[in-house]
Amino acid sequence: MGWIKDRLFRGRTAGARTAGLCDCCNDPLERTHAYYLPTRDVGLSQAYWESAFTLSKGMIDLLDEQERLRYFGEHLRLTASQRNPWSVCESCGEFFVFDRDTARDHAVHDSRPAGNGAVDPSGCVLFAAAAWEHVFGRWPANVTPHAVVDTCDLCRRNIHSQAFSFTVPPSRMADFLAAGVVDGPSVSAAGPGKDQWEMCQPCMGRLVARCHRAGIGSA
Structure with a gap:
């Protein structure tokens, strides 16, 4: 090939x-x-x-x-x-x-x-x-499977063990939503017992890029 x-x-x-x-x-x-x-x-x-x-x-x-x-x-x-x-x-x-x-x-x-x-x-x-x-x-059959340990609160992608993921406090997510740098979430991560947004690497990469273009901090 x-x-x-x-x-x-x-x-x-x-x-x-x-x-x-x-x-x-x-x-x-x-x-x-x-x-x-x-x-x-x-x-x-x-x-x-x-x-x-x-x-x-x-x-x-x-x-x-x-x-x-x-x-x-x-x-x-x-x-x-x-x-x-x-x-x-x-x-x-x-x-x-x-x-x-x-x-x-x-x-x-x-x-x-x-x-x-x-x-x-x-x-x-x-x-x-x-x-x-x-x-x-x-999952590709020639790769050892990794367990799914969570899902992204924005896009619902699987998050596998040893993969990168990021947490964002609800107050900071509210800032991102107000600034228009993150798409409206499809699910709510602010319910009972949930005090952080869990984000996958693709969603975080997009968020950081948009924050940079908007001139606001992503941290």
Whole structure:
């Protein structure tokens, strides 16, 4: 399945990142409007994996089960192997939780962010598998399952053991709702015995990005 590499990365091989494109969505991107992120941040983002699998879902659905699992493993390996910084647009920046001012400075000066370089795929597999489950409705059979320990109070995504999750006090969530930086919740987390909002990594990434654009703190 060597065609995967060309389809996924379109020339984004080690030492030769395609200039002028977002490395997540492939849209044109000026460096001064980009964020530079290390591969570690990309691999640990369930939201990134969900986007990547959704973009390829039509093609993946045509594969048989064994081919799908090989695709999953190859995509994981290729993503983790990237040694150059990832150039990410404002829209795809919502997939990640990171210091935006520092990441923009690295992009403007074409410098390498801290922790840059290839990573061990085993450290990313949970986040890729959780995304696969979200997009395709089942956990990949070639990955050890992780128990579901909670659900996101905003989007109802499963939160698996060892995955990232975030808690937000009701008073702070009220501020976010008033500022319009979080979508109206589908469920109430402020009922009896519930004094925190539980948020998954994709929802938190989107919230932090919107807070940054609105000029308000997300902490």
